[in-house]
Amino acid sequence: MTSFSQKRRIELIICLFLVVGILSCYWRVQYADFVNIDDTVYVSENRNVQAGLTREGIIWAFTTFEAANWHPLTWLSHMLDCQMFGLNPRGHHLTSLLFHITNSMLLFYVFCRMTGGVWESALVAALFALHPLHVESVAWISERKDLLSTFFGLISIAAYVRYAQEKRQVSYLLCILFLGFGLMTKPMLVTFPFVLLLLDFWPLKRFAGENHGAPRTGAAAVFSRRNLFSLIREKIPLFILAIFMSMTTITAQHSKGAVQTLEYFPFHFRIYNALIAYVTYIVKTVWPSHLSIFYPHPGNTLLLWQVAGAASLLIGITVLAVVISKRYPYVAVGWFWYLGTLVPVVGLVQVGTQAMADRYTYIPLIGLFIIAIWGITDLMGRWKHGKALAAALAVIIFSALGVRTAIQVGFWQNNVSLYRNAIRVNDRNDLAHYNLGVALEAVGRRDHAIPHYRKSVGINPLHVDAFNNLANVLADKKNSGRQRSTTKRRLI
Numbered sequence: 497m498t499s500f501s502q503k504r505r506i507e508l509i510i511c512l513f514l515v516v517g518i519l520s521c522y523w524r525v526q527y528a529d530f531v532n533i534d535d536t537v538y539v540s541e542n543r544n545v546q547a548g549l550t551r552e553g554i555i556w557a558f559t560t561f562e563a564a565n566w567h568p569l570t571w572l573s574h575m576l577d578c579q580m581f582g583l584n585p586r587g588h589h590l591t592s593l594l595f596h597i598t599n600s601m602l603l604f605y606v607f608c609r610m611t612g613g614v615w616e617s618a619l620v621a622a623l624f625a626l627h628p629l630h631v632e633s634v635a636w637i638s639e640r641k642d643l644l645s646t647f648f649g650l651i652s653i654a655a656y657v658r659y660a661q662e663k664r665q666v667s668y669l670l671c672i673l674f675l676g677f678g679l680m681t682k683p684m685l686v687t688f689p690f691v692l693l694l695l696d697f698w699p700l701k702r703f704a705g706e707n708h709g710a711p712r713t714g715a716a717a718v719f720s721r722r723n724l725f726s727l728i729r730e731k732i733p734l735f736i737l738a739i740f741m742s743m744t745t746i747t748a749q750h751s752k753g754a755v756q757t758l759e760y761f762p763f764h765f766r767i768y769n770a771l772i773a774y775v776t777y778i779v780k781t782v783w784p785s786h787l788s789i790f791y792p793h794p795g796n797t798l799l800l801w802q803v804a805g806a807a808s809l810l811i812g813i814t815v816l817a818v819v820i821s822k823r824y825p826y827v828a829v830g831w832f833w834y835l836g837t838l839v840p841v842v843g844l845v846q847v848g849t850q851a852m853a854d855r856y857t858y859i860p861l862i863g864l865f866i867i868a869i870w871g872i873t874d875l876m877g878r879w880k881h882g883k884a885l886a887a888a889l890a891v892i893i894f895s896a897l898g899v900r901t902a903i904q905v906g907f908w909q910n911n912v913s914l915y916r917n918a919i920r921v922n923d924r925n926d927l928a929h930y931n932l933g934v935a936l937e938a939v940g941r942r943d944h945a946i947p948h949y950r951k952s953v954g955i956n957p958l959h960v961d962a963f964n965n966l967a968n969v970l971a972d973k974k975n976s977g978r979q980r981s982t983t984k985r986r987l988i
Contacts, residue, residue: 503614506614507604507608507614510604510614510618510621511601511604513622514597514600514601514604514618514621514622514625515597515601517622517625517626517894517898518593518596518597518600518625518626519593519597520898520902521626521898521901521902521905522593522596522631522634522635522901522902522905523902524902524905524906524909525589525592525593525634525635525905525908526586526589526590526593527586527909528585528589528635528905528908528909528910529585529909529910529911530583530585530637531636531637531638531789531908531910531911531914532911532931532934532935532938533638533789533790533931534563534636534638535636535637535638537562537563537638538563538570538574538637538638538640539574539577539578539583539588539637539638540583542562542574544556544557544560544562544571544575545571545574545575545578546578546582546583547575547578548575548576548578548579549572549575549576549579550575553571553575554572554575556571557569557571557572557575561747561748561751561752563752564748564749564751564752564753564754564847565641565682565683565745565748565749566680566683566744566745566748567641567680567681567682567683568680569644569677569680569681570640570641570644570680570681570682573591573640573644573681574588574640577591585637588637588640589635589637591640592634592635592637592639592640592643593634595640595643595644595647596625596630596633596634596643597625598647599624599643599646599647599650600621600622600624600625601621602647602650602651602654603617603620603621603624603650603862604617604618604620604621605654606650606653606654606657607620607621609654609657609658609661610657610695610699610700611699613870613873615873616869616870616873619865619869619890620862620865620866620869622894623861623865623868623869623897624861624862624865626894626897626898626901627781627784627861627897627901628784628787628897628900628901628903628904629777629780629781629784629787629854629857629861630854630857630858630861630901631787631854631901631904631905631908632787632789632853632854632855633854633855633858635904635905635908636789636855636908639855641681641682642682642684642855642858643858644678644681644682645678645679645681645682645684645685645859646678646858646859647678648674648675648677648678648681648685649674649675649678649685649688649859651670651674652670652671652672652673652674652675652678652688653671653688653691653692653695655667655668655670655671655674656668656671656692656695657695657700659671660696660700660702661700671734672733672734672737675688675734675737676737679737679738679741683741683742683744683745683840684837684840684841684856684859685738685741686738686739686741686742686840687738687836687837687839687840688734688738689731689734689735689738690836691833691836691837692731692734693727693728693731694828694829694832694833694836695829696727697821697825697828697829698825698826698828698829699825699826699829702723702727703723703724703727704723746845749845749847754847754848755845755846755847756846756847756848756849761793761795761846763844765793765795765796765798766843766844766846767844768794768798768803769793769794769798769843769851769852770842770843770844771803771806771807771810772794772798772802772803772806772851773838773842773843773851773852774806774810774835774838774842775806775809775810776852777838777852777856777857777860777861778864780854781857781861781864784897784900785900786921786922787854787904787921788854788917788918788921788922788925788928789854789914789915789917789918789928790850790853790918790925790927790928791850791851791852791853791922792849792850792851792922792924792925792926792927793843793846793849793850793851794851810835813831814831814835817831817832824871824874826866826867826870826871827867827871829863829866830863830864830865830866830867830870831863831867832863833860833862833863833866834860834861834863834864835863837859837860837863838856838857838860841853841856842856849927872886872889873886910935911931911932911934911935911938912932912935912936912939915928915929915931915932915935916932918932919932923951924955925955926951926952926953926955926956926959926962927952927959929948929949929951929952929955929962930948930949930952930959930961930962930965932945932948933945933946933948933949933952933962933965933966934965936948937965937969942969942972942973943973945965945969946966946969946970946973949962949965949966949969950966953966
């Protein structure tokens with residue numbers, strides 16, 4: 497057997513393990529229901545989507561700012577699901593699961609192509625496939641846009657890598673095309689031109705004019721200002737796409753009143769929260785516990801030492817990444833991938849009232865995975881029994897992640913289990929209490945909904961919907977009591 501065919505066989509086996517691992521962790525997602533946040537807007541109460549792929553529906557998808565976004569391909573994806581499965585959530589969930597499997601294998605392929613490191617690429621893909629922070633993007637039907645945008649984004653990177661290595665213009669055109677498709681599913685990909693610049697630094701090593709895959713952990717290319725300007729100029733069409741989508745998204749969000757005002761969330765509050773969020777995501781990456789569908793924004797409750805500590809940590813890591821970038825370029829690339837791809841969703845432009853969200857990590861965590869895997873590879877390579885230790889460590893880590901992911905998937909079975917978990921994570925969560933109340937009402941447990949509406953109002957006296965629902969339930973309960981009393985008197 498030739499070395500080429502042996503490598504292909506190893507790659508196929510790795511892909512098989514990725515598929516089996518994902519299916520093992522996410523198997524229960526097929527039994528999950530729609531949830532009452534966003535799923536109603538995207539599918540379960542959207543008549544345009546439920547009609548399937550029709551001429552009118554396609555026109556609507558490309559002309560609407562529904563859900564405070566312009567993402568026509570996301571709408572078309574949901575329409576296709578409705579055409580195939582109707583309102584059976586199982587089919588919708590299986591489509592999302594299929595995209596997550598595909599994204600994991602695409603990530604493996606892209607890093608194999610760029611770095612030549614089969615096992616390092618496999619481990620990055622495995623972390624991506626099995627990490628509990630990614631459950632929200634897979635198990636929440638409304639977050640199909642995460643999966644689709646990553647799918648198109650990774651294909652765009654694959655085309656770019658081929659262009660960088662072989663200078664084929666058709667590959668560059670495909671890179672532009674698929675980035676455009678990705679932006680039409682979720683605008684988070686606006687940072688991708690910068691991601692490609694990072695990949696030019698490592699592992700493509702184009703900063704010194706090289707255009708072939710770099711060694712796994714070799715030194716980065718020598719910095720060349722002329723090459724940097726050339727690489728930036730090369731990406732002008734991609735930057736134009738990103739700017740257009742940024743402007744379109746801002747217009748869409750303002751048109752639906754989704755952007756919070758500076759009076760409600762002053763800019764310094766946003767900066768403080770962003771700093772804390774960056775650090776919290778890292779902590780949850782290393783120790784993925786207390787995961788929730790909604791994390792309330794802290795507003796003015798953050799302490800100065802917390803903000804200063806987060807800022808100091810982020811600045812310290814950034815300086816270290818730059819200082820060691822020549823010897824360990826993957827650290828700088830991974831770190832700036834993480835920092836940069838989170839910018840659109842870190843809350844500087846505050847949409848909604850969340851402090852952070854698990855779904856926002858679907859692409860950014862790839863940067864941290866790069867640092868972890870190539871860093872451990874470097875470290876273990878210096879020890880006599882490093883490979884054996886790394887293998888044992890991998891088994892332990894992926895087993896733990898798999899179990900934690902399977903548990904997290906279980907919380908998404910229905911609205912009640914989802915919001916009970918959110919309240920378990922943070923009892924001071926007015927949105928979780930409100931939505932749990934709505935969920936309990938929907939299954940006929942109105943008496944159980946009352947304390948959660950009360951709790952929601954107690955936490956946030958401005959939560960109008962919780963006030964209204966509480967008043968309605970209490971009024972109905974009072975009227976029902978009167979009717980029972982009247983009926984009893986008549987019988988007597």
